[in-house]
Amino acid sequence: MGLPDTWIHRLSRRAKGGDAPTPRKPPNREEEAIQRGIIDLAVALGIAGRDAASGLCPGSCIVFSVPNERKSNPIAVARLKAMGLLPGVADLVFVAIGGQAHFMEVKTKKGRLSPSQGTFRDDCQAGGVAWALVRSIDDAQDCFERWGLTTRRVK
Numbered sequence: 001m002g003l004p005d006t007w008i009h010r011l012s013r014r015a016k017g018g019d020a021p022t023p024r025k026p027p028n029r030e031e032e033a034i035q036r037g038i039i040d041l042a043v044a045l046g047i048a049g050r051d052a053a054s055g056l057c058p059g060s061c062i063v064f065s066v067p068n069e070r071k072s073n074p075i076a077v078a079r080l081k082a083m084g085l086l087p088g089v090a091d092l093v094f095v096a097i098g099g100q101a102h103f104m105e106v107k108t109k110k111g112r113l114s115p116s117q118g119t120f121r122d123d124c125q126a127g128g129v130a131w132a133l134v135r136s137i138d139d140a141q142d143c144f145e146r147w148g149l150t151t152r153r154v155k
Contacts, residue, residue: 030108031106031107031111034106034108034134034137035065037140038092038106038134038137038140039065039092041137041140041141041144041154042063042094042140042144044154045141045144045149045150045152046059046150046152047059047060047061047063047094047144047149047150048060048062060096060097061094061095061149062095063094063095064092065091065092065093066089066091066093068087068088068089086120087116088114088116088117088119088120088121089103089120090117090131091104091106092106094147096147096149100130101129102130102131102132102147102149103120103124103129103130103131103132104131104132104134104140105117105121105131105132105133105134106134107133107134107135108135109135109136113133121133130147132146132147141153
C-alpha cells in the first residue's frame with residue numbers, strides 16, 4: 001500500500017521548496033524541569049502518591065497535568081475544543097479530598113502568562129477557586145502550605 005496521491009503531491013512540493021513546515025519554538029525544558037520537581041515534591045510531602053506501575057495515584061490529592069501547550073493544526077484544535085479543551089488552563093491540578101480544586105501555573109523566572117492563561121486565572125479568582133503562579137519548587141512548597149495541603153517542609 002503506497003502513500004495517497006495528496007501526500008505524494010505535498011511531499012514533492014516540499015522537496016521543491018513549497019509548503020515548508022512552519023518552524024516551531026523548541027519546548028521549554030526549564031519549565032518542564034520545574035514541573036517535574038513539583039510533582040516529586042508533592043510525592044515527598046504525601047500530597048500525591050506514586051506507583052511504579054501506573055505513575056501517579058492519589059495521596060491526599062488527585063494530581064494531574066494538563067498538556068495544553070501542544071501545538072496542532074487548526075482542524076485538530078477545533079476538534080479538541082469541541083471535546084472540551086480550554087485554552088489557558090493551568091499546568092497542574094490538585095484536587096483535594098472533599099473536592100476542592102487547586103490550579104498551579106508553572107513558569108520560569110522570565111516566563112509570562114499568555115492572554116488565555118490570564119483569563120483562566122481571572123475566572124478562577126472571580127469564582128473563589130485556588131490558582132497560583134509558581135516559578136520554582138520553593139514557590140510550590142509555599143503554595144501547598146497556603147492552600148492547606150501540607151504543613152511539612154522538604155529541604
